[in-house]
Amino acid sequence: MDCRRSRTNDPDQWIATCPEGSKAVCEELRDLIFRWEPDLKESVNSNMLCFSQKKRVCGISGFKNHAQLTFYRGSELPDPARLFNHGQENASIHSIDLPDGLEGLNLRALRSLLHAAVKVDTEPTQPKPPAAPREEWPMPEVLAAALKKNKAAAAFYEQLKPTYQREYKVWVGMAKQPDTIARRLEETVRALAAGKKWAQRKEG
Structure with a gap:
């Protein structure tokens, strides 16, 4: 157009x-x-x-x-x-x-x-069909194992809405190199134990 x-x-x-x-x-x-x-x-x-x-x-x-x-x-x-x-x-x-x-x-x-x-x-505008739900991101094995070892991090993670849980799962799950996986996993557990969402993980 x-x-x-x-x-x-x-x-x-x-x-x-x-x-x-x-x-x-x-x-x-x-x-x-x-x-x-x-x-x-x-x-x-x-x-x-x-x-x-x-x-x-x-x-x-x-x-x-x-x-x-x-x-x-x-x-x-x-x-x-x-x-x-x-x-x-x-x-x-x-x-x-x-x-x-x-x-x-x-x-x-x-x-x-x-x-x-x-x-x-001549007819009312039809409502847009609802967006298809996003496919659930699988829980990375390394994150699941880390949460089992840290009760505070696991407790806060369970309280989060699925959208916020997904942010952590995607961030850890997208890492490919061992060093990157280890670093993101450490930051994730530390942030969750401190009661922080993914977007707040680097806040002091």
Whole structure:
């Protein structure tokens, strides 16, 4: 998506001043969108030609060598034809890069995608799915053995929340060289015995 300042706020002027490598495709996309969803309103925002209903439904970007069609709630849209080829890692916005213009593009699928986007725009935004829990970090054997030998350190470690326990396990477990393992283990036991979290271990 082109996030530069818009070169103009006028949609017609925006089309007229598109780079030559994408101008024709942007014009075609604009015509198709208004043919399929004539009630959408047109505006320019962040140098994109945007089409809105309640909120922004989609937007066209014109780059030097290609055009791009962005759907603001793309993650909520069915895409059986797999038109989306850019930004799928984004939680909401998905795009279609068009390096070859509309040649070979499934226009029927694109029309269905646009209709679905307009319908989704009338519905409340879906909450983001909860993040997958992080895989539990295994307890390093050397740390487990050291805690067995120091009751004060072990008692404080058991009181810590799993997040804070993980910090110590990762720090010790990531060490590879014997000297590094020994040094981190010594600092860990000393800090835990003094009732300190990992971030506080070097405090006096």
